[in-house]
Amino acid sequence: MKTTSLEQQLCKTFILFILGINISYAQQKIRTIKSTSEKAWISDGENVKLDWHLEPGVNPDVYYVNIPAKKSIIKFKTDQDELTIRTRPQKKYDFVVLLNEKDSCHIQIASVLPPDVPHLETKNTYPAKVPFKLMSSRIFFDGKINNKNVLVQFDLGAGTSVVNRNSSEKIGLEFSSYKMISNTQGVNKERTSLNNQMMISGLEWDSIELTEVGNMNDFEDIIIGNGLFRDKIIEIDYDKKEFTIYENLPNKVRDYKKMPVYYVQNRPMFEAEIVHNNKKYNSWFLFDTGRDGSMLIGNDFTGLKNNWQELQPLTIVNGRKIIRLDAFIAGVELKDIVTNASDPAVPNSKASLFGNQILKHFNMILDNKTATLYLKPNLLVNEPYFNYESYLKQMSNK
Numbered sequence: 279m280k281t282t283s284l285e286q287q288l289c290k291t292f293i294l295f296i297l298g299i300n301i302s303y304a305q306q307k308i309r310t311i312k313s314t315s316e317k318a319w320i321s322d323g324e325n326v327k328l329d330w331h332l333e334p335g336v337n338p339d340v341y342y343v344n345i346p347a348k349k350s351i352i353k354f355k356t357d358q359d360e361l362t363i364r365t366r367p368q369k370k371y372d373f374v375v376l377l378n379e380k381d382s383c384h385i386q387i388a389s390v391l392p393p394d395v396p397h398l399e400t401k402n403t404y405p406a407k408v409p410f411k412l413m414s415s416r417i418f419f420d421g422k423i424n425n426k427n428v429l430v431q432f433d434l435g436a437g438t439s440v441v442n443r444n445s446s447e448k449i450g451l452e453f454s455s456y457k458m459i460s461n462t463q464g465v466n467k468e469r470t471s472l473n474n475q476m477m478i479s480g481l482e483w484d485s486i487e488l489t490e491v492g493n494m495n496d497f498e499d500i501i502i503g504n505g506l507f508r509d510k511i512i513e514i515d516y517d518k519k520e521f522t523i524y525e526n527l528p529n530k531v532r533d534y535k536k537m538p539v540y541y542v543q544n545r546p547m548f549e550a551e552i553v554h555n556n557k558k559y560n561s562w563f564l565f566d567t568g569r570d571g572s573m574l575i576g577n578d579f580t581g582l583k584n585n586w587q588e589l590q591p592l593t594i595v596n597g598r599k600i601i602r603l604d605a606f607i608a609g610v611e612l613k614d615i616v617t618n619a620s621d622p623a624v625p626n627s628k629a630s631l632f633g634n635q636i637l638k639h640f641n642m643i644l645d646n647k648t649a650t651l652y653l654k655p656n657l658l659v660n661e662p663y664f665n666y667e668s669y670l671k672q673m674s675n676k
Contacts, residue, residue, distance in 0.1 A: 352364075416431055459491060
């Protein structure tokens with residue numbers, strides 16, 4: 279049968295359509311790298327480096343980019359191959375690691391916030407302001423959990439939201455899950471309550487998870503952290519005793535010292551300089567507003583180079599060196615801090631940190647969208663912290 283020119287044209291169009299699908303499929307073909315070990319490594323930008331365990335049974339096994347609202351360079355390395363991915367916000371990237379030439383491990387790099395980040399709702403207009411109380415250098419809000427009055431501590435050093443074991447019954451929490459928690463009581467499997475509602479000054483979160491812990495003060499009910507604000511800009515103003523949430527960066531940051539951060543379990547890490555025994559060290563510290571102390575030197579510092587050997591102790595307590603140092607934060611010198619440093623030979627996952635005896639000297643704006651911290655000295659700049667003079671007084675009383 280003779281075909282018409284119209285039929286010929288339709289046939290050509292159909293063929294080109296099929297070829298287009300094949301070309302598109304070829305362009306989207308998922309990349310594959312190889313490994314003979316279940317252990318892999320991820321580097322995310324300049325500062326985030328972590329171990330990754332290959333699991334063939336998870337599809338996909340997702341890594342969430344540390345700062346999803348910015349472009350990043352992710353390197354995924356196995357014992358045989360390395361893959362580099364240049365991420366953009368709101369994009370996801372899939373690839374496969376072929377383990378021992380037989381098991382396919384499906385990996386996804388997601389430049390989005392994790393799905394378990396609670397969503398904030400409010401009828402207030404932004405910026406939304408919340409008054410707080412400063413108690414023993416810690417920040418507290420009056421709030422409600424499931425319409426029960428609670429005292430809520432805001433702790434930038436908290437990786438998850440927790441409830442005081444002594445408060446669980448009065449709040450009427452129901453527990454249906456468990457979570458591993460690492461705190462001053464060690465690493466423990468603790469009960470977790472799901473799908474709770476929290477309200478603080480017109481701010482509302484649904485589906486809040488609360489894990490029960492036993493290391494809180496009797497008067498504290500709840501601890502929340504930065505995970506509730508990862509898509510927001512937050513301010514702590516100690517002069518006004520005011521916590522503010524912004525959608526856009528306020529103009530007053532021009533008067534603040536600007537510095538980058540990265541996150542460990544939503545907890546911000548920032549860079550500071552310390553001076554000990556006339557030697558300067560630049561290192562990253564956890565911005566821990568929930569610690570009623572000056573600072574702590576962890577294995578992430580003492581385990582580098584000869585840092586542990588170079589620390590000259592005033593004394594040694596339980597294997598920790600008690601040391602004296604100066605610190606420079608946002609251009610401000612804080613002299614004669616006395617703190618303790620962990621022996622790198624003793625397993626310890628705690629990060630080096632500054633506590634709120636030091637941090638409350640600065641009003642703070644944290645832009646979680648761009649991972650930028652802004653600091654400015656405030657009216658508490660001369661407030662005391664545990665320093666060498668305090669240490670001498672303590673020792674003389676023993």
